[in-house]
Structure formats: structure tokens, C-alpha cells
Amino acid sequence: MRQIILYVLILILGATLVRKKLIPSFIKKRLGILQTISLFILLGTMGYKIGINETIIKNFKNIGFQASIFAISTCVFSVLITFILFKISKIFLKKSNIEKRG
The missing domain is CATH 1.10.287 (Helix Hairpins)
Incomplete structure (x- = not known):
């Protein structure tokens, strides 16, 4: 439950930063690249966790x-x-x- 609350708080923080125009334009221009890199890291981490779990591999x-x-x-x-x-x-x-x- 703590993780869900943390995720929601991070989303609210991000939305607040955007609405208050506190994110610099050079970051806004590179958001797509940052999202892609983050997604690759997430997928790689998930793949690693799945790969080391013998139960998942067997089933x-x-x-x-x-x-x-x-x-x-x-x-x-x-x-x-x-x-x-x-x-x-x-x-x-x-x-x-x-x-x-x-």
C-alpha cells in the first residue's frame, strides 16, 4: 500500500510542477527520450527478475x-x-x- 501511495504522490508532484511551470524547457524538449530510457530500464529490470525466477520459467x-x-x-x-x-x-x-x- 505504501508503494501505491508513493506512486500517487509522485504523479501529483509531477502534475504540480507542470502546472506551476517549474520544469525548464530543455527538460520538456527531452521528455520523450527520458521516458523511453526509463521504459527500457524498467523492462530490463522486469526481464531480469523474471529470468532469475525458476517457477516462472518452468510455468x-x-x-x-x-x-x-x-x-x-x-x-x-x-x-x-x-x-x-x-x-x-x-x-x-x-x-x-x-x-x-x-
Whole structure:
């Protein structure tokens, strides 16, 4: 729980620094590069932790299958829900346009 609170506080600190315009422009110009480097470090660290864990390596086939099912179902349901909400919003927009005209 402490880590989550720390992450939220760091996000709030970053948002506050941006809103108060306390981040210099030379850092703003290089944020994309900094984010990419940070992401590579994070992925490398995660890969190292996964690689040294024998349980994960032994069950990699099962974990990979479960992760694939989860990823596919997440994508399918995200698209489906977006499609449904889009259709519903079009219906409500048509009704509001008809009421404004009539």
C-alpha cells in the first residue's frame, strides 16, 4: 500500500510542477527520450527478475497462454464496448437534434 501511495504522490508532484511551470524547457524538449530510457530500464529490470525466477520459467507455457487469453479478451471486449457506446451516443445525438429542430 505504501508503494501505491508513493506512486500517487509522485504523479501529483509531477502534475504540480507542470502546472506551476517549474520544469525548464530543455527538460520538456527531452521528455520523450527520458521516458523511453526509463521504459527500457524498467523492462530490463522486469526481464531480469523474471529470468532469475525458476517457477516462472518452468510455468512459462501456462503463463503465456493465460496472458494471451487475457490480452485477446481485453482487446475484443474493449472494441465491443466502444462500438456499443458509440452506437448509443449516435442515437442520443439524433434524438437531441430532432428535439432542437421540433
